[in-house]
Amino acid sequence: MRDETFGSVPMGLAAADVELPGLARAAWLVARKDLAIEFRTRTAFFSAIVFALLGLTIFYFAWDATAVAAIDLAPGVLWVIFTFSGLLGLQRSFGVEQADRAMDALLAAPVDREAIYLGKALANVVFVAGVQAISLPALALFYNVPLGGVWLPLAGIALLAAVGIVAVGTLFSAMAVNTRLAELLLPMLSLPFFVPIVTAAAQTTARLLAGRPAAEAWPWLRILLGFDLVFVVACAIAFPYTLDE
Amino acid sequence: MTSVLTAEGAQVRPALMSRWLVVAALGVAAAYARVIWFTPPEATQGLAQKIYYLHLPAALNAYIAFGVVAVTSVVYLWLRDPRADRVAESSAEVGLLFTTVVLATGPIWAKPIWGAWWTWDARLTLTLFLWFIYAGYLVLRGAIIEPEMRARYSAVLGILGALLIPFIHMSVYLFRTLHPMPIVLKPDRPSLPSEMLQTLLFSFAAFFLLYLALLRERYRLGEERALLAEREGHAHGGD
Amino acid sequence: MSAPAESIVVNSPVVEAVGLVRAFGGRRAVDGVTFTIGAGECLALFGPNGAGKTTLLRLLAGLLTPTAGSCRVGGVTLRSARAARARVGLVSHASMLYGALSARENVEFSARMYGVRDASGAARRALGLMRVADRADAPVRALSRGLQQRVSIARAIVHEPLLLLCDEPYTGLDEAGSAALTTALAERRDRGAALMLVTHNLGEGLALATHAAIMRRGRFVRHESRAALDPAAYASAYRELVTADA
Numbered sequence: 001m002r003d004e005t006f007g008s009v010p011m012g013l014a015a016a017d018v019e020l021p022g023l024a025r026a027a028w029l030v031a032r033k034d035l036a037i038e039f040r041t042r043t044a045f046f047s048a049i050v051f052a053l054l055g056l057t058i059f060y061f062a063w064d065a066t067a068v069a070a071i072d073l074a075p076g077v078l079w080v081i082f083t084f085s086g087l088l089g090l091q092r093s094f095g096v097e098q099a100d101r102a103m104d105a106l107l108a109a110p111v112d113r114e115a116i117y118l119g120k121a122l123a124n125v126v127f128v129a130g131v132q133a134i135s136l137p138a139l140a141l142f143y144n145v146p147l148g149g150v151w152l153p154l155a156g157i158a159l160l161a162a163v164g165i166v167a168v169g170t171l172f173s174a175m176a177v178n179t180r181l182a183e184l185l186l187p188m189l190s191l192p193f194f195v196p197i198v199t200a201a202a203q204t205t206a207r208l209l210a211g212r213p214a215a216e217a218w219p220w221l222r223i224l225l226g227f228d229l230v231f232v233v234a235c236a237i238a239f240p241y242t243l244d245e
Numbered sequence: 246m247t248s249v250l251t252a253e254g255a256q257v258r259p260a261l262m263s264r265w266l267v268v269a270a271l272g273v274a275a276a277y278a279r280v281i282w283f284t285p286p287e288a289t290q291g292l293a294q295k296i297y298y299l300h301l302p303a304a305l306n307a308y309i310a311f312g313v314v315a316v317t318s319v320v321y322l323w324l325r326d327p328r329a330d331r332v333a334e335s336s337a338e339v340g341l342l343f344t345t346v347v348l349a350t351g352p353i354w355a356k357p358i359w360g361a362w363w364t365w366d367a368r369l370t371l372t373l374f375l376w377f378i379y380a381g382y383l384v385l386r387g388a389i390i391e392p393e394m395r396a397r398y399s400a401v402l403g404i405l406g407a408l409l410i411p412f413i414h415m416s417v418y419l420f421r422t423l424h425p426m427p428i429v430l431k432p433d434r435p436s437l438p439s440e441m442l443q444t445l446l447f448s449f450a451a452f453f454l455l456y457l458a459l460l461r462e463r464y465r466l467g468e469e470r471a472l473l474a475e476r477e478g479h480a481h482g483g484d
Numbered sequence: 485m486s487a488p489a490e491s492i493v494v495n496s497p498v499v500e501a502v503g504l505v506r507a508f509g510g511r512r513a514v515d516g517v518t519f520t521i522g523a524g525e526c527l528a529l530f531g532p533n534g535a536g537k538t539t540l541l542r543l544l545a546g547l548l549t550p551t552a553g554s555c556r557v558g559g560v561t562l563r564s565a566r567a568a569r570a571r572v573g574l575v576s577h578a579s580m581l582y583g584a585l586s587a588r589e590n591v592e593f594s595a596r597m598y599g600v601r602d603a604s605g606a607a608r609r610a611l612g613l614m615r616v617a618d619r620a621d622a623p624v625r626a627l628s629r630g631l632q633q634r635v636s637i638a639r640a641i642v643h644e645p646l647l648l649l650c651d652e653p654y655t656g657l658d659e660a661g662s663a664a665l666t667t668a669l670a671e672r673r674d675r676g677a678a679l680m681l682v683t684h685n686l687g688e689g690l691a692l693a694t695h696a697a698i699m700r701r702g703r704f705v706r707h708e709s710r711a712a713l714d715p716a717a718y719a720s721a722y723r724e725l726v727t728a729d730a
Contacts, residue, residue, distance in 0.1 A: 168405075171401075171405075175385075175398050175401070175402075178389075178394065178398075179385070179388035179389050179398075180388045180389070180390070181384070181387075181388040184384075185381075185384065185385060185388055188380075188381050188384055189381045189385065189402065191377075192374055192377040192378055192381065192406075192409065192413075193405070193409055195374070195413065195416070196409070196412040196413060196415070196416045199416045199420065200416065203420075219419055220419065223412065223415055223416060223419065226412070227412055230408060230412075231405075231408070234404075234405060234408055235405070238401045238404070238405065241322060241397055241400070241401050242397070242398065242401060244394065
């Protein structure tokens, strides 16, 4: 960058004043920006929480307590709730960039395209984790399911599953927002991909709640980890192909 | 008989006249005939087991169709050739058709043998997911008007779908080994004396031929549609 | 003045486009465009709708990759080069701002994305330059269109770009807003930035321009320096061209 002075204000920043953000830093900036916006408006987060609590309530009243024990019902209910409230959060992920063509500014910036994807995915993980953090205690409360000593491994699984859901959901959100059927397409495309995650997570949750040895849950956990690994990478690579360049 | 687009407009020659389609249809009819009359019934499962000869080859061809979608998706993203996208689109539609057939005939087979209309056996479940992915693929295509974006997005979905299949398979397999299914007399693989194997291979060949014939017709249709769209674009003065 | 590691020769043009082509399917939106813009110069680009002006701008901004030809900014080829995009600022008729965030937050975000180390300082300066410092902490969506556009320009110049691309920036601005915009752009131009201004408004465009070009069907049909042209004759020639296409 040139360092010449015209009048009293230097034109062109000196090389020392500029350090182009790398992949991680750019992703972090985008994530921070998204979270700042979400925090400012809070509507999507609030809606997702309300949805989750409503869902828990509906399942409660649809439940025949004499036929099924709470501890058998809980994992399924929990993971259905997480999935659908996660989708609510994912819907708005790229909407915020469409409003005033802010996406153009992001793409014009000297950052890798993958960084934009990773940043948005990171913000979405925080969103989903936030919903999970409230739904989990709510479940324990409403269904009288003692989480006790297993809350930490449960939180770990919830986070792993959140990563998988968000990896795929963020990419499809980027695609869906450019189509005519955005609200329909996002769930329709994402849900088949969510099945391995949700199955593995629910099965592991069930075993944890039933107090079974950790080794039994390991095969499911392996699927979950494998899914996260494969799809975070695959979706980050696929993201630039969803851009009009 | 080649495609005809006259100066006055589009005149698509009737697809049914294609000789490949006729041959394939005859082939499938012959397979049916062979299955019903010329193959001995299986010892334990009886006549109902015969659906297996149609069910399995259709399912296999549905998977092959999906493999074609995945491969042509990669080719499209690499070469950006619209023909690759057209093959993908055609294969997806034919694949959806075959998958629907499998899912519809599944219960017809399951009920007499397993006593339930639906079972979550490995292949049926995987086929169900294939159906979901096909459906999503075609809905996505329907939601995008611009051809280049449509091809690009479909290709991404096609490739991701292919990545998903092994995970579905693993999940279903793990689920089944931990949850023994209710009474299964004899699951997917009857022991195959040579006559049965021949019938199976004959069926497979017939369905594969049908797949290729339908693919070809659908590709032709796609080509003509694209030509028509281009003409209309020129007529209105492209922007 | 010390010469930092990445100095460029003052006399070389900021923008060098050679044979730029961009095709969409079979249609060439930009069909072989060659031009340069030097430091302190402003190229006003006029033309009817569909001429390819916006496509050309997006090529220069790094938002589209050329089908053929090359484009260099500050000596660095633009084609997917991050460093080249770092020297470019983009202003459009859309504000490209996040309505929920304040002007300050928007501009600081842009500064950080462009790697400016002292982002808050740079943001403060840019907002002051655009005379919106007093409304800097209100959410952007609460501001009038004219003020939003000023914030958008602050966002675009916070990293002191060598090249400022403006796509119909006067859209939706009232008199006061337009005047403020012209002043701001003139300031950047006089400080040595290169400007490219796409607009329908001949008067506004020629007020800032050192060079003027008319684009039609993807090509430059006229390209001359401002000093060499007579505004009245230019206006009628332009009208003829535009109506010929309608």
